[in-house]
Amino acid sequence: MPSPEPLTPPIAAASPLEAHISPEKLEEARTRLELYYAQVAVAWPGFIARPGQHQMMHAALLTFLCAQSPNDEPRDGRNLAQLEAGTGTGKTVAYCLAAIVASEILDKTVIVSTATVALQEQLFHKDLPRLAEIIPGLKFDILKGRGRYICASRLDGALHDDGQEGMWDEALQDAMADQRRQSGGASAGVPRDNAEATLWFKNVSKRLHDGSWNGDMDTLTKPPDPTDWRQVQANAHACTGGRCEYFKSCAFFKARRQAATATLQVANHALILATLQSDSTLIDPSNTLFVFDEAHHLPEIAGNQFSYRARLGTSIKLLASLRTVALRHGRALPPSTRPDPVAFAQSITECTDKLALLEGLLQHAALVHANKTAHRFTHGQIPAEWVPECEQLVALLRPVCKVVEGVISALTEPDEALSPAEREERARAGVELGVYLGQLGTLSQLFQAWATHDKVPWAKWIEFVAGPAGSPPDSMLCASPMTAAQHLSKNLWKNVSAAVCTSATLTACGSFDFFDRLSGMNRYPERTALMVASPLTTPNRANCISLP
Numbered sequence: 001m002p003s004p005e006p007l008t009p010p011i012a013a014a015s016p017l018e019a020h021i022s023p024e025k026l027e028e029a030r031t032r033l034e035l036y037y038a039q040v041a042v043a044w045p046g047f048i049a050r051p052g053q054h055q056m057m058h059a060a061l062l063t064f065l066c067a068q069s070p071n072d073e074p075r076d077g078r079n080l081a082q083l084e085a086g087t088g089t090g091k092t093v094a095y096c097l098a099a100i101v102a103s104e105i106l107d108k109t110v111i112v113s114t115a116t117v118a119l120q121e122q123l124f125h126k127d128l129p130r131l132a133e134i135i136p137g138l139k140f141d142i143l144k145g146r147g148r149y150i151c152a153s154r155l156d157g158a159l160h161d162d163g164q165e166g167m168w169d170e171a172l173q174d175a176m177a178d179q180r181r182q183s184g185g186a187s188a189g190v191p192r193d194n195a196e197a198t199l200w201f202k203n204v205s206k207r208l209h210d211g212s213w214n215g216d217m218d219t220l221t222k223p224p225d226p227t228d229w230r231q232v233q234a235n236a237h238a239c240t241g242g243r244c245e246y247f248k249s250c251a252f253f254k255a256r257r258q259a260a261t262a263t264l265q266v267a268n269h270a271l272i273l274a275t276l277q278s279d280s281t282l283i284d285p286s287n288t289l290f291v292f293d294e295a296h297h298l299p300e301i302a303g304n305q306f307s308y309r310a311r312l313g314t315s316i317k318l319l320a321s322l323r324t325v326a327l328r329h330g331r332a333l334p335p336s337t338r339p340d341p342v343a344f345a346q347s348i349t350e351c352t353d354k355l356a357l358l359e360g361l362l363q364h365a366a367l368v369h370a371n372k373t374a375h376r377f378t379h380g381q382i383p384a385e386w387v388p389e390c391e392q393l394v395a396l397l398r399p400v401c402k403v404v405e406g407v408i409s410a411l412t413e414p415d416e417a418l419s420p421a422e423r424e425e426r427a428r429a430g431v432e433l434g435v436y437l438g439q440l441g442t443l444s445q446l447f448q449a450w451a452t453h454d455k456v457p458w459a460k461w462i463e464f465v466a467g468p469a470g471s472p473p474d475s476m477l478c479a480s481p482m483t484a485a486q487h488l489s490k491n492l493w494k495n496v497s498a499a500v501c502t503s504a505t506l507t508a509c510g511s512f513d514f515f516d517r518l519s520g521m522n523r524y525p526e527r528t529a530l531m532v533a534s535p536l537t538t539p540n541r542a543n544c545i546s547l548p
Contacts, residue, residue, distance in 0.1 A: 017062040017528070020078055025105060026065065033061055033101045039134050040093060047093075052532035056085050057094040059530050060500045064102030064289050067498040077524025079498040082295075082515065084506040086534025091502055092127050095291045096264070099500075100135060102289055103263055108497060110264040110289045111143070113272050115297035124266050141262035143283075145271045146234035149255065150215045152208065152246035155232045157428040158201045197228050204232075208251075215251020236278070237438030238431040240412040245427065256282055269294075269301045276491050277305065285495040295501035299518035302484030308446035311465060312359045313474040315443055316352045322404070322436050323348040329429040330407050337410035339403045347403070351396045358389050362475050368464040370473070380457030380482070382450055390451035397444045401437065408433050449479035456482055485520035493524060507531060 018026060037057065041049050063081040085091045099110040114120045120142070128140045204224075207213035213220070217229065234252045247253065259265050269292065275283045292298055323345055330339045362368075365383070367375035382390075411430040415423065449458050463476040481487060493499065501519070508514040512529045516522035 015059075015062055015528075016526075017066050017078055021062070021065045029061060029065060029101050029105050030058070032104065033057065033097060036097050036101065036135060040097065040131070043134050044093075044130060050088075050090055050535050052085060052535060053090040053094045056083050056089065056091065056502075056530065056532050057098050059083060059528060060095050060098035060291075060502075061102060063500055063528055064098060064498045065105070067102070067106055067108065067289065069497070070286050070495050075494060075524070077493075077521070077527035079496070080493060080521060080524050081500045081528035081530070082506055082512050082521065083500055083502045083528075083530045083532070084512075085502060085504060085532040086536070087504050088534050088536040089504075089532055091293065091504075092123065093131075095293070095500055095502060096127070096131060099289050099291055100131070100138065100264065102498075106289075108287050108289050109262075109284075110291070111267050111272065111283070112264065112291045112293060113267045113269050115269050115294035115301065117268075119293060120266055120268060128264065128266070138264070139262040140264040140266065141259040143259055143265050143267040143271060144216070144218075144255065145274070146236055146239075146252050148217050149234045149250075149252040150204065150208065150217070150232050151234040151238065151252075151431070152215075152250065153240075153244055153427055153431050154235070154238065155201060155205055155208070156424065157431060158231050159198070159205060160428070197225070197231075200224065200228055201232065214254075216255065235431075235435060235438065237441070238434035240408075240427065240430055240434075243412045243414060245423070269298055270305060273302055273305045273491070276495065277487075285492070286497055288497055290496050290499040292499065292501045294503055295519075296503045296505050296515065298501065299484050299488070299515075302488050303480060306484060306487045307478070307480035308442055308449060309476055309478040310439075310443050310446050311474045311476050312355055312362070313467075313472070316355050316359075318436070318439060319348050319352050319355070319400070322400075322440075325436065326404055326407055326433060329411060329426075329433065332426065332429075333407070333410050337406065339407055344400075344403050347396070347399050351393065351400060354389060354393050354396060358386065358393070359475065361386060361389070362462065368462050368475065370464065370466065373464040374461060376459065376461040380460050381453055382460055387451050390447040393447045394444055394451065397440060397447075401440050401444070404433055404437050404440065408437065446477060446479055450477065456486065458482065483518050483520075485518060485522075487520075489520035489523050493520060504534070 037049075037054070041047050059081060060083060063079060066078045068075060068079045083091075083095075085094070096112070099112070102108070103110045112123060114123065124140070124142050128138075132138045132140065204213065204220075208215055217224065217233070234250075241247065244250065272283065272290075276285055326339065327341050327344065330341075361383075408430045411426045411433070415426075418426070450460055452458070459478075459480045459482055461478050463478060465474040465476050467473050501515075501521075506512060506515050510531075513522075521527055
């Protein structure tokens with residue numbers, strides 16, 4: 001069969017964005033883009049060139065070529081685009097080619113972020129390998145969250161667990177289970193037999209250290225038991241980075257170092273938002289061109305990402321357990337770095353007393369019970385007398401966090417005077433306290449949200465949590481932004497070099513207004529908005545490009 005002819009596009013009207021791009025750079029980029037597009041048209045099985053695809057591709061290219069640094073002024077949105085393309089348009093080819101060309105011209109990394117595993121798999125295993133056969137030198141990889149990789153240090157800790165009170169006590173298990181429910185993770189399920197768990201730990205440890213397994217959960221032949229995996233998965237708060245003896249062979253950092261060499265990286269919305277929200281240097285938004293496919297999910301995922309929840313009774317137990325664990329590990333430190341046991345115990349007591357006081361206020365209010373399992377506060381306003389209690393809790397948690405951070409730092413500081421066994425024991429202790437520190441951070445952020453009432457209020461509510469047989473019920477405190485617009489604007493749009501949001505369903509009633517408000521893009525007046533009708537249906541509206 002003869003090769004399909006590449007599309008000869010109609011001459012497009014000049015875009016206002018062209019004024020921000022040097023003519024030489026624009027001409028080079030367009031020439032290279034058309035060359036790649038023609039090569040794809042010839043080499044891609046069953047490829048059919050479509051006018052809408054060509055239109056979207058060039059709109060994305062202009063947006064990427066208007067890339068800015070975070071300090072550029074004005075940050076008016078010329079580097080942002082919303083591109084709605086109907087089913088059958090061929091969005092993947094359009095945005096990938098535009099991003100690859102811009103990456104070559106600007107020497108920047110590309111991250112394509114999706115909302116679903118299905119699209120991630122399609123990109124990584126089907127579409128990008130095809131493009132790599134057509135475009136010389138194209139390297140691509142996949143970015144996954146830490147939780148998909150094993151932590152060798154935590155694995156050692158699981159293998160040497162002596163049953164002492166510590167990291168896996170009931171309070172910390174419950175607190176981590178609450179976070180899993182918030183992020184949509186699996187529930188704990190039925191507790192696993194210890195002997196069976198130990199056998200699994202030994203098996204994966206052997207495979208990890210002999211090189212027959214790369215430490216990626218997704219490459220295991222059988223999914224691990226959720227409870228076992230939580231005990232050994234990589235965790236940002238438990239990570240000591242370059243001070244860890246396993247740093248060079250760490251599965252997570254090896255994967256990130258490999259991905260860093262790729263021109264195009266595939267990720268997911270939750271991972272991108274979590275990374276940019278933290279102080280992580282794993283993604284440099286100012287040197288990255290972003291594509292958010294399935295972007296209509298972005299505001300909802302961002303809302304979940306910036307939400308917090310914690311149980312009051314569990315938090316009291318968690319702090320009591322932390323006092324025991326921190327002081328036990330602190331005793332092994334030199335006097336200069338050892339926490340003052342009396343002062344630390346007093347700080348913990350002040351926190352637990354305040355939590356108990358707040359618990360009493362909630363019980364007296366009787367807002368939730370077995371027959372009414374949730375109560376949402378109108379306009380996000382909690383009772384006025386609760387606000388100072390929440391503010392004081394935030395202040396009381398700070399010195400506790402500072403002491404824990406100091407103990408972790410001292411435990412993980414290299415000390416050649418120690419034996420290998422002693423260094424290993426200290427590293428495991430640092431990992432243990434790091435998980436506690438993460439829970440303290442969540443608790444502090446929750447009460448900060450509860451104590452705050454902005455012009456755009458947070459949603460705040462309480463859930464009734466029935467206790468095990470013979471145990472009293474608990475109260476789950478929750479906070480979530482009404483919309484993620486402010487967070488997306490602050491953490492994403494103000495920092496990215498350039499970003500294209502695309503989906504078949506970005507508009508409502510022919511307008512981007514709804515997505516604009518939810519995503520915070522309405523704060524950037526020069527953003528590009530383009531609707532491309534599906535070639536599979538008769539369009540009932542004209543294609544349009546606007547720069548509001």
